[in-house]
Amino acid sequence: MYSSELIKGTLKTIILKLLSDSDKMYGYEITQKVKELTGGKIQLTEGALYPTLHAMEAQGILTTDVVNVGNRIRKYYSVTDLGKKTANEKVSEYADFIDTMIFLLDLKPKVG
Template sequence: MSSNQLLKGTLQTIILKLLQDNKHMYGYEITQKVKEITRGELILTEGALYPALHKLEAEGLLETYTEVVDNRLRKYYRLTEEGGQEVTNKVTEASNFIDQLNLLLNLKPSVK
């Protein structure tokens, strides 16, 4: 299983956390931020990103707005109030899962 397959299971959490940290982002910016933070180890494709963004928007966790940048319309995503609350839940859930995975793989659990 490649790291990109593992990424799919945490994609919503990653998107929500990035938007919490950056207030608002557009799609390509999100893909580049993931690449930058992971030093190129994780590549987030548009084919994975946009369905996840649309799902989060449909669930009421994200909202969008557009701006003209360099004579081009750019669609930005930002957290709704509910999305801001969900980030905490998702990050805690992911952290707990990582701790359990570390135990199962006999790795050192993360320090809290």
């Protein structure tokens, strides 16, 4: 696990990237997928995740589809057209930001 401050500000970008690459995902599934993909280095907390998902739905970035699995509820989220646009913007911006940070922190030799 990284020190908590590092993950700040990346939540929306992560959510949008995962949802853009899949048809639909539910909240718990997102936490497990991120945990799996990062080898446990990033573990999203529910207290941050759910309010963010709700906010993104309210903004028209995501839509939901509630499904009953046995007696349990699953709320699937998927990106709207606006969500796809937002996802591209967020990911591109983050890619640019990473380049800036790599340069600023002198993390790798500049190529080209």
